[in-house]
Amino acid sequence: MYERGNELWSLALAARDARRVAEGLQGSGTFDMGDPWALAPDGRYLALVRNAEGQAALSFVALPGGRPQVVARYPGRIDALYWSHDAAQVAFVINRRDERTGDLLEASLRLYNVARQREVTLYQETFTDPSTVRQEMWLEGWVPGNGALYVAQAMDRTDDPGTLYALDAASGQFRLISSDYSLKGGQAVSPAVSRVLLRGRSTGRTSPLYVARAAPDGTLSDIALLSPEDWIVGAVAWRPDGQEVVAERLEAEAHGTFAGHLWLLAPGGSEPRQLTTDPSFREEQPVWTADGRQIIFGRWLAAQPQPAGLWAWDSSTAEVTLLDEAGVRPQAAGKVR
Template sequence: MFRKGSARDCWMHDSTPARRIVAVSGWIAQSRNSRNYDRHEKDPSDDAAPWMKSMKSNVWRSRLCVFALVFVSGFTAIAQSPARLTGKIAYIQEGNIWVQVLTEGIRRQLSQGGQAYHPQWSASGHWLSFNQSEKVNVIPIDLFGRNDTITLEADRSAWSPKLDEIAFVDHGALAVLRLEPVIRQKRIVFRQPAPGNIADFEWNPDGTSLAVATTSDGPDRITRLWYVNADGSSSREISFVRPLYSPHFEFAGWSSDGERILLWVGGFSASLAADGLPLVSVSVTSGDLQPVANDIPARVTQARGPGSAVLQYKEYIAVSPFGNRVLVISGFNRNAWTNKRLIAFNTATGNIRVLTDADKAVASCAWSPDGNAIAFAAGPDDREAGGGERAKRALAQRRIWIMNADGQQRRQLTADAKYRDEYPLWSRDGQHIVFMRMDTQNRISVWSVGVYDGTLLKLVDQIMGPAATDSWFGYYGHVAWPGFIAFSQ
């Protein structure tokens, strides 16, 4: 039985390790005073000696409790400290591909001749692909005894999210090449319908199938949607009711359950598409179509049809690893410093939740690995900026933020006025966020920040080569970061 004021009370009422240690320090002082009183003032023949013996016993018992308390508190503090960030970063430096292993701090150049872009890691992180001179190069990384480079005669490719196999268009057909455990002969999984060509393709979340877009020849150029098994065993067309004046579409992603495909739909006008296209969700079984939102200005609604105006950037879409939630940076206008709010769309119910306020313009977003938190980059919304120094000032205030999946408990992770922070990428354990930083001289570096303790660490000194005077602008304030960096753990 513990008495009031004992070590157990310190433990119960001072819940954090730091407060527990402070409380215990004061209690130790109390114990020391009791010991001194016992040593100097007790008379062996005193009638109170039995009581003092009992007190001495309690003092020593409490000291053991204190020892256990401090030990457990220290253990708790150690357990709560963030793990060291591990993994590999592939990035572009002066037109070539470099890789840096974070635990080693040694960088390695993988390409020559420049013009390399869009690094992508395989599911295991053992292979890296990148585009160069209208071809796709695939290189083994950290595989013992492997130094062969595979060149694919294709201008685009996509890795399976589950296996080390890569899809690409090969002489008009969609092919898949398996690389592990051994390199196998490529398999053809889909042949284009004649006349026409394969315009786009996207893996589903479990890697068992792909969505394929084909475009017919001729004046109409209608884009068709297909569901293709990854083993090539079968394919079928998905018919859906298209929004008015929307003969064309591009893939934005899949829902995490593999039941719906996200599409940007619209015409063939690049000028109209630059301000955003409607984003819709299509069922792979029934072809049922749902608009993701309805925020297109009335003056363009007839020309575009229903749906949300979303810029055609993949980093504007983030699919939750669990459930049916999709993050979308929604808002008409090509200027990335205004009218860009983060919404959460439920692909099963069609419900929409707005997560950020109108005074913030969101630049990119990412789900945590457990789907319970959201990281995003945002700066102030400046509707009056048309470009120039005013737009640059707004973009320079972009910071990394984090919040719960429901938009609550929002907090800012970075705050250095010397940098513009963008493109958050979560570590696998959810304890770190890797992100891009641009300084006032337009030099770009790669950093990480601790989610719980805010510790900042520079990972790569500089990427993309010498800073250009207008590199801050990108395309109306948007920098296509996936074309320059990829992170794998």
């Protein structure tokens, strides 16, 4: 699944069969992130949100061939969706703000069970008193095992990098995880090996990648560097079997710009391997196919924020192939159906 302009398209790689699934996404296909969407790990459903005029509409599409069906509307905005690893539930945070001042008025975290068509509110807080300390919440991902979610809380509209918690998916109880680390962007959790990819609090001009073991309650242990310490790492993705990680490495260039290429990292300690090198492009949002044989990613022109297509890197040949000249921001099912 990937963005193509303001549309979402599905692509069956073996047959190179591309089909439009949804349209009308706001801001998609541009350099800025648009309406959020998420493909279920088993590839059976697509969840998507349309944010417009102070409301968020949550929809699902049954795949293949279904049409978007709106299941709920909420006052406020939804910025991210995360499927549980068993593809049973979608988690999302709704933030409602004052239209005039932008102050956070209410934040809630909810779970929607697709099969049961049932919604549960795990967390909700309303900020009405002007003296109330407003804490913004955002989702980081599901803990391996589906029993909890990683969330971060920070002072609203400040430079506070936030504190990482695990929120129990049954009771809604918080567990403090770390004030020093948060989950990396992309596919940072591997349910196959119960490991997570982390970033530390900013240490100047570098942002290396860390790996840690994750217990069912979200507790982290054995935190260790995965990338070289002087790297700046962008989005990441675990191979479905949890044996390798693909990562964007950002390298500073003149005039405050960055070159971005893909590298392969392994928790076992092998040397990093560079996968893409073309200086004309900047690669972003890599994902693995379910069989672990290919990495799908978007490209942008290095000289300007213009999309340069959806591409695939093949592990057997190390060749890079263009899939769709207008595609960007892919997601892939993590299981073979």
